[in-house]
Amino acid sequence: MLKEAVISPKPRHRLTTRLWHWINALCLLVLLMSGLTIFNAHPRLYWGEYGANNDHAWLAVGSSERTGYLRLGEMRIETTGFLGNWKDSDGRTRTWAFPGWATIPSNYSLADGRRWHFFFAWIFALGLTLFMIRSLWNRHIQKDLRMRAEEWRPSHIWCSLRDHTRISVIRKSSGEPYNVIQKLTYIGVIFILLPLMIATGLTMSPAMDANWPFLTDLFGGRQSARSVHFLTAFLLVVFFLIHIVMVLLSRPVRQIRAMITGGDARETGQ
Amino acid sequence: MTILTRRKLITSAAIGAGGLLTGCDALNRNPAFQDVLASAETANFTVQRALGDRMQLASEYRVADLSPVFRANGTRDPGTPAYAASAAQGFADWRLRLTGLFFRPQIFSLAALQSLPQRTQITRHDCVEGWSAIGQWTGVPLKILLDIAQLQPSARFLVFHCADRLGGRPYYESIDLLDGFHPQTILAHQLNGEPLPVANGAPLRLRVERQLGYKQAKYVTGVQAVASLAGIGEGKGGYWQDVANYEWYAGI
Numbered sequence: 001m002l003k004e005a006v007i008s009p010k011p012r013h014r015l016t017t018r019l020w021h022w023i024n025a026l027c028l029l030v031l032l033m034s035g036l037t038i039f040n041a042h043p044r045l046y047w048g049e050y051g052a053n054n055d056h057a058w059l060a061v062g063s064s065e066r067t068g069y070l071r072l073g074e075m076r077i078e079t080t081g082f083l084g085n086w087k088d089s090d091g092r093t094r095t096w097a098f099p100g101w102a103t104i105p106s107n108y109s110l111a112d113g114r115r116w117h118f119f120f121a122w123i124f125a126l127g128l129t130l131f132m133i134r135s136l137w138n139r140h141i142q143k144d145l146r147m148r149a150e151e152w153r154p155s156h157i158w159c160s161l162r163d164h165t166r167i168s169v170i171r172k173s174s175g176e177p178y179n180v181i182q183k184l185t186y187i188g189v190i191f192i193l194l195p196l197m198i199a200t201g202l203t204m205s206p207a208m209d210a211n212w213p214f215l216t217d218l219f220g221g222r223q224s225a226r227s228v229h230f231l232t233a234f235l236l237v238v239f240f241l242i243h244i245v246m247v248l249l250s251r252p253v254r255q256i257r258a259m260i261t262g263g264d265a266r267e268t269g270q
Numbered sequence: 271m272t273i274l275t276r277r278k279l280i281t282s283a284a285i286g287a288g289g290l291l292t293g294c295d296a297l298n299r300n301p302a303f304q305d306v307l308a309s310a311e312t313a314n315f316t317v318q319r320a321l322g323d324r325m326q327l328a329s330e331y332r333v334a335d336l337s338p339v340f341r342a343n344g345t346r347d348p349g350t351p352a353y354a355a356s357a358a359q360g361f362a363d364w365r366l367r368l369t370g371l372f373f374r375p376q377i378f379s380l381a382a383l384q385s386l387p388q389r390t391q392i393t394r395h396d397c398v399e400g401w402s403a404i405g406q407w408t409g410v411p412l413k414i415l416l417d418i419a420q421l422q423p424s425a426r427f428l429v430f431h432c433a434d435r436l437g438g439r440p441y442y443e444s445i446d447l448l449d450g451f452h453p454q455t456i457l458a459h460q461l462n463g464e465p466l467p468v469a470n471g472a473p474l475r476l477r478v479e480r481q482l483g484y485k486q487a488k489y490v491t492g493v494q495a496v497a498s499l500a501g502i503g504e505g506k507g508g509y510w511q512d513v514a515n516y517e518w519y520a521g522i
Contacts, residue, residue: 029290042400049331049394052341052401105298106291110398111515112298118310118522206396207480207521211322213329222394222402252279 011262012176014140020131021259027124028240030116031197032233033104036097037113043084043097045230049221058227061097068095125198132190144178145187151180170249175258176265189239193232200229304515315519319448327454328479331392337403340395340461342469345434345441348489353433360465361473366457368415370494371425376418380459380473386410389456397483398520407477409458413451415493421447425495429502430476433489436509443487444499444507444518445478454479457490482520484510 013021044057051057060071061084068084070077079085086099089106100106104116135141150156160180163169178186202208203215203225219225247255257263297303347353356363361380368376390408412428428450432441449455456477459466466472471488478485485508499507499518510516 030294033294038400042397044401049335050337050402050404052337052339052397052403054339054341055337101291104291104294106295109298109514111510114398114517115304115307115310115515116294116298118314119307122310122313202522204396204400205318205522206328206394206482207318208321209394210326210328210480211318216329222396226400248279256279 010265012258012265013262014138015262016131016134016138017140018259018262020127023123023127024131027120027127028236030104030120031124032237033102034113034116034120035233037103037105037108038110038117039230040096040098040103040108041110041113045227046223047220047227048223049216051223059230063095066093121198121201124194128190128194128198144176145183147180147183151183156180157184164246167249170246171251173250175250175255185239189236193236193239196232197229197236200225200232204229308515308517311517311519314517314522318521324448325452326480328393331394331404333392333406335404336392336406336462340403340405340470341397341401342467343397343399343483345436345488346469348434350433353489357468357472364473364491366415366474366490367492368419368495369492370429370496371422372419372495373422374419376415378415383410383415383457383474384459386414389453390460391454391456391477391479393454393477393479395483395486398516406460406462407456407458408460408463409456409474409477411453412455412457412476412493413453415457416450419495421495424497427496427499427507429494429496429499429507430487430490431492431494432487433491437513439503439509439513441487441489441509442503443476443485443509444496444502445476445481445485449478449480452478452480480521482522484508484516485520 043061044051044053045059046055046057057071058073061079062069062071063084066085067078067080068082068086070079070083081087082099084097085093085095088094088100094100096103096108103113105112132141157180163179164181199215200219202212203219204222209216209222216222216225219228254263364380366378366380366383368378387410388408389411390406392404392406395403395405416428425447427444427446429442429444432443434441445455454477457474458471458477459473459475461467461470466475471486471490474490476485476487476490494502496502499505503509504512506512507518508516511518
């Protein structure tokens with residue numbers, strides 16, 4: 001009894017997980033917003049090796065007269081007010097693609113956007129690498145994210161997916177152990193989407209093209225890599241939004257406190 | 271209780287997001303913070319130079335891969351009377367001056383440059399803005415000119431002086447000796463088998479293929495060998511570095 005009282009409870013989240021979570025959250029936010037500044041310099045996306053104003057863009061943000069629009073393939077969507085034509089905080093109309101509230105810095109500066117982007121890219125890449133090594137070493141990945149055989153059954157996945165649309169089920173959920181949707185999502189984000197951001201980012205670098213030409217071949221060209229970089233960033237935003245909704249629906253204060261102080265694993269099913 | 275707390279959470283998140291933006295703008299104006307951000311340039315330069323062979327070639331492409339239209343950016347015509355007069359006579363009076371820390375400073379005419387060994391390469395031009403264009407360049411490898419003029423041991427950088435002005439300032443760029451002697455670093459006088467168009471930098475443009483478009487100085491009139499970039503322009507090594515926070519090393 002005495003012995004049990006002395007030993008501090010096993011935390012829900014390990015220190016390395018918590019540290020990385022918050023460093024990564026900050027990095028991804030800055031990378032997204034400074035990335036939108038860089039996108040504003042040329043708000044067109046292409047497939048293949050080359051692509052400039054005379055070439056066909058599969059996605060383009062533009063402005064005409066008093067409106068802003070997004071062109072996706074042949075489809076044109078009016079986006080006046082938030083893409084291509086919007087008012088800044090002084091009420092002046094601007095025609096950059098993404099509005100100032102979504103970019104770092106909030107005025108258009110490609111040079112400054114690049115500085116923020118590359119500085120935080122280094123922290124992001126080093127953080128992800130260290131987290132991966134540490135989490136494989138302490139078996140966090142193998143223990144908490146490994147898919148059990150029965151979890152691969154489509155009926156099981158479907159059932160778990162349906163649970164994520166039921167507020168009553170989410171409210172009662174303690175977070176861990178992770179269900180199949182959580183496992184697939186975290187594996188997809190940590191081992192596919194985040195590394196893909198780094199790889200496609202490097203592919204856009206002309207020096208990396210000389211050093212590691214296989215990257216360009218892998219993505220089918222620099223402009224394809226730029227498109228994949230943008231699409232992957234979009235998927236990460238989708239992940240972020242769902243992640244936030246799930247936290248807010250499932251006892252958010254306790255969840256956030258656990259990600260800061262560690263929490264107590266006995267509160268969950270672990 | 272839970273709902274209230276949740277509402278508080280969302281409100282504070284919204285305030286936090288607003289604060290983040292103004293905070294980022296304040297940090298962006300802070301010179302010390304800018305220096306911290308700029309340290310990534312050193313990391314990029316060091317790591318990219320350390321990876322692979324330091325003389326690694328940039329990818330070269332086939333004729334079938336050429337961009338249908340090679341986009342021109344920046345100055346599309348220097349527009350000065352002197353430039354217009356030179357263009358009118360096919361740049362017959364154009365001179366390239368090799369000055370500074372050379373044992374044998376040189377002056378080359380366009381014809382003299384064309385009589386030297388040439389290199390033709392089909393490469394991808396990557397603009398800092400994000401677009402790319404593939405073009406075929408023909409010109410004289412810079413190494414050949416450096417070997418003729420013979421660099422002094424104290425030379426560390428090569429500064430490219432240009433005939434165009436942007437916003438009233440002369441355009442210039444600079445590279446280090448590693449890029450100067452790189453086999454793909456050429457002074458090009460042809461694009462896609464034709465004399466270089468005015469919009470793309472006629473009659474001479476630098477190609478330094480492992481870096482972004484703003485390093486590819488157009489309308490080149492001189493190559494100056496220097497020990498330090500401090501005395502040139504505002505000392506940051508190039509037009510865009512001087513007027514905005516663009517990095518001298520443009521490998522990424």
